[in-house]
Amino acid sequence: MPKFLIQATYTSEGAKGLLQEGGSGRRAAVDQVVTDLGGTVESVYFTFGDNDIILILDLPDPISMAAISLAVKATGALHTQATPLLTTEEIDEATRRRVTFRAPRG
Incomplete structure (x- = not known):
């Protein structure tokens, strides 16, 4: 199951x-949100600094992550x-996968 690191900052609301x-x-x-989409929450940490909260989530696919991201961002919170x-x-x-790529030349 794909794993995602979420870094978030609360707005004043x-x-x-x-x-x-x-x-x-x-x-x-x-x-609730993550389990409703078939995923699990590995960890949640509240932090100081640039981010207020950091989460590690396991989700069935990137589309589930996109759905959560859109729903959260739409709140403005x-x-x-x-x-x-x-x-x-995975790395x-x-x-082991061969990729043919030519770098741009000036």
Whole structure:
């Protein structure tokens, strides 16, 4: 199952919601969305700095990730970035595939 790293920053409205629901409330909301699409939440961490929350999700496919991303961004409560995570074995497979590419020359 594809794995994704989600980095998110709350808007002021999102932060107000976090203050009302607490971290457990937000975790429950994330769990519901992900499990409804057939995935699992590996971890959720609240952070300081550029991001307010970091999640690692396992989802059935990239389309599920896109659906979550669109739904979350449409609320305006968070700014998010989703990064696909590849295993060592997946990179090993990629190194075995031959790709013919010619770099541009000036």
